[in-house]
Amino acid sequence: MGKGRLEAFSDGVIAIIITIMVLEMKVPHGTDLAALRPLVPVFLSYVLSFVYLGIYWNNHHHMLQVTQRVDGGVLWANLHLLFWLSLVPFVTGWMGENHFAALPTALYGVVLLMAAIAYYILQLRIITCNGRESVLAKVVGADYKGKLSPVLYMLAIPAAFVHEWIAYTLYALVALVWLIPDPRIERAVTPRVKREAVGEG
Numbered sequence: 001m002g003k004g005r006l007e008a009f010s011d012g013v014i015a016i017i018i019t020i021m022v023l024e025m026k027v028p029h030g031t032d033l034a035a036l037r038p039l040v041p042v043f044l045s046y047v048l049s050f051v052y053l054g055i056y057w058n059n060h061h062h063m064l065q066v067t068q069r070v071d072g073g074v075l076w077a078n079l080h081l082l083f084w085l086s087l088v089p090f091v092t093g094w095m096g097e098n099h100f101a102a103l104p105t106a107l108y109g110v111v112l113l114m115a116a117i118a119y120y121i122l123q124l125r126i127i128t129c130n131g132r133e134s135v136l137a138k139v140v141g142a143d144y145k146g147k148l149s150p151v152l153y154m155l156a157i158p159a160a161f162v163h164e165w166i167a168y169t170l171y172a173l174v175a176l177v178w179l180i181p182d183p184r185i186e187r188a189v190t191p192r193v194k195r196e197a198v199g200e201g
Contacts, residue, residue, distance in 0.1 A: 003070045006078055007061075014057045014080050021049060021089040045096035047107075048171060049088050055095065055178045056085060056119065066135040067126050074129050077122040082113040100164035106157045109167060112152035112174070120146055149174050 025042055028035035062082075091111045095104040123146070128139045140146075156170035 003064055003067055006070055007064050008085045010060060010078060010082065011057070014085065016028045017086055018050065018053055021046060021053075021092055024089060034103075041099045042093075042096035044168075045092045045100075045127060046174065048091040048168070051179070053085065053177050054114070055175060056081075059119075059178065063123065063126065063136060066139065068130050068134065069195060070126070071129045074122070075124045076082060077118070077125040081115065081118040081122050081126045084111055088115075100168060102161045103163060105164045105167050106160040109153050109157040109160065109171065112171065113150055113157070116146075123124050129168065145177055148177065167175060 019153070025039070025046060028039060088111060091104065091108040095101075095108045098104050120143075123136070123140065123143075127134060130136060152170050152174050157168040159170065162166035
């Protein structure tokens with residue numbers, strides 16, 4: 001089964017999620033800088049979530065570039081990931097509007113944790129579909145970043161009830177870890193792109 005429709009559908013859903021999220025930012029009624037002050041937590045939560053969605057889109061794109069085929073299991077695993085990502089606007093808005101209160105900030109971490117687990121399941125399903133000798137299986141390797149992220153989320157969720165900024169800092173730390181796509185995938189993709197450009201792929 002080809003992967004084109006899966007990629008197109010995923011790109012569309014993530015674009016809609018980002019659009020919904022920015023529409024949740026309400027325009028202030030005042031015209032001075034003081035009117036913007038209440039929006040600072042909303043803006044900070046939006047920036048963090050935008051970065052996260054960008055990371056998921058970027059890594060999802062790279063993962064599918066080294067994927068030869070997909071099956072029904074991959075399609076369902078991808079929908080599972082998109083389900084959790086679709087909840088990002090809700091938890092982003094709740095956290096920002098309530099100035100990073102403990103429960104909304106903790107729930108934000110729960111959604112991030114579940115999205116990370118869903119991405120890992122999708123990755124495993126793609127490897128199963130394409131074989132242990134596939135490019136993705138070889139470049140993923142031990143996947144230290146993939147294992148570190150859920151640990152940091154599980155630390156951040158209870159930390160939100162101690163101090164919300166501890167949780168926010170941990171969420172931002174995970175985002176920083178993932179900002180740069182895996183260079184091993186970049187190296188694996190480049191030769192394929194060159195072959196396709198000259199009509200060999």
